[in-house]
Amino acid sequence: MTDADLTGTGAADGDAAARRVVDSVWRIESAQIVATLTKLTGDLGLAEDLAQEALLEALEQWPRDGVPRNPGAWLTMVAKRRAIDGWRRRAALDERYRSLARDLEQASDLDWEPIGDDVLRLVFTACHPVLSxxxxxxxxxxxxxxxxxxxxxxxxxxxxxxxxxRITRAKKTLAAANVHFEAPDPAEWPRRLSAVLGVVYLLFTEGYAATSGPNWIRADLANEALRLGRRLVALVPREPEAHALVALMEFQASRFAARVAPDGSAILLADQHRERWDRAQIVRGTAALSRADALGRGRGAYALQAAIAQCHSVAPSVAATDWEQIVILYEALGRIAPNPVVELNRAIAVSMATGPATALRIVDGLTDDASLRGSHLIPSVRGELLARLGRVEEARSELRTAAHLAANDREREVLLRKVADLPQ
Structure with a gap:
């Protein structure tokens, strides 16, 4: 290999390393960066554009100059300066923008701090009632x-x-409605709270079991969702579903240390060492669910899911889990929040409570659901149930189909391992 070859390889490696850092920073800090820029500009679409421009600049500069000491601060300040440049190019600048530009020019990356309430404010802004x-x-x-x-x-x-x-239409609608980045008045909270809770829930769900990529768990997303949930409870302490959502996340997050092996592979519930579950989080989850119940409005969707998670958290083993209670809770959840994934989870609980035959009939009733078409969920559950019924060849076919459809690498490994474990 020549010296030129070595130099070229090093440059390529440096580019790849810088790209990995940029991707990592964006994953972890994008919400804070976009929230800062949206607060600055009052325009969500512009804020995203500025952040993307800063990312492109990072990809150009970091391989050459090295990764800065505080990458998130660097991206934020580059985007802010681009905003200032844009304002200066306008024919008419009002005093507010001139004042902001003077202040920002004097700022340094040492002034940057992780954003707290601004992220939650961004969630409330994006959940504006002008949008569906x-x-x-x-x-x-x-x-x-x-x-x-x-x-x-x-x-x-x-x-x-x-x-x-939906995203494109939402941005255009917010711009047309002249929606500014600001915390809504308390009178506006009830109109937005359901969507805010839904977003936090989905964010945690993606962190708990990533839909794609190389990682079984994305702790950064899950931890951010839990942080937002705790801040939300402080904001609306009389809302039982806010407490219930925090309870659900505490219970689920308590298992993180036991769900992943040192090599990153997934550890399923039956194989987890329960002494590794975080008992402090389970206690916090129990307290949060009790607070939700104490408000006396009955259990909603998040409270029912939290109660299901609590059943798992207090059980000494899979066999000793109160599956009958879990089935009842899923039945209640299916009535107030009908969803094919809820029905699939009910089927799994039924299989543990009464056997796989009844559960398989439930799953077969979902095979024509359009929302699950192309998903690995139905064939993965069917394969498991068929294996328990001794229908090995059918199980093998279903599990292979599920592995082919799975977008998460660790999920695929689990499914292929199940195929390998089937008797020949």
Whole structure:
């Protein structure tokens, strides 16, 4: 190999390393960066554009100059300066923008701090009642989590073009309605709270079990969702579903240490060492669910899911889990929040409570559901149930189909391992 070859390889490696850093920073801090820029400009679409321009500049500069000490601060300041440049190019600048420009020119990356309430404010802004519920959720997931459009589509069980159209339409609607980045008055909270809770829930769900990529868990997303949930409870302490959502996230997050092996592979519930579950989080989840119940309005969708998670959290083993109670809770959840995924989970609980034959009939009733078409969920559950019924060849076929459809690498490994474990 020549010296030129070595130099070229090093440059390529440096570019790849810089890109990985940029991707990592964007995953972790995109919500904070976009929230800062939206607060600065009052325009969500412009804020996203500025952030993307800063990312492109990072990809150009970091391989050459090295990664800055505080990458998130660097991206934020570059985007702010681009905003200032844009304002200066305008024919007429008002005094507010001139004042902002003077202040920002004197700022340094040492002035930058992680954003707290601004992220929650961004969620409330994107969940503006001028948007449909579907558009609120799609837009907020995009700007707060940094999730890709295909990832959001898999979470919402809708086609990718549908999500793209919702996000584009939502941005145009917010701009047309002249919606500013500001915390709504308390009187406005009830109109937005359901969507805000839904976004936090979906954000945590993606963190708990990533729909795609190389990781079984995305702790950064899950932890951010839990942080937002706790801040939300402080904002609306009389809302039982806010407490219930925090309870659900505490219970589920308590298992994180036991769900992943040192090599990153997934550990399923039956194989987890329960002594590794975080008992402090389980206690916090129990307290949060008790607070939700104490408000006396009955259990909603998040409270029922939290109660299901609590059943798992207090059980000493899979066999000793109160599956009958879990079935009842899923039945109640299916009545107030009908969803094919809820029905699939009910089927799994039924299989544990009464056997796989009844559960298989439930799953077979979902095979024509359009929202699950192309998903690995139905064949993965069918394969498991067929294996338990001794229908090995059918099980093998279903599990292979599920592995082919799975977008998450670790999920695919689990399914292929199940295929390998089937008797020949």
């Amino acid at each position: 519920r579907e558009s609120q959720v799609a837009l907020t997931l995009r700007v707060v989590s940094g999730l890709t459009t295909p990832e959001i589509a898999r979470m919402l069980l809708v086609p990718v073009p549908t999500v793209q159209a």
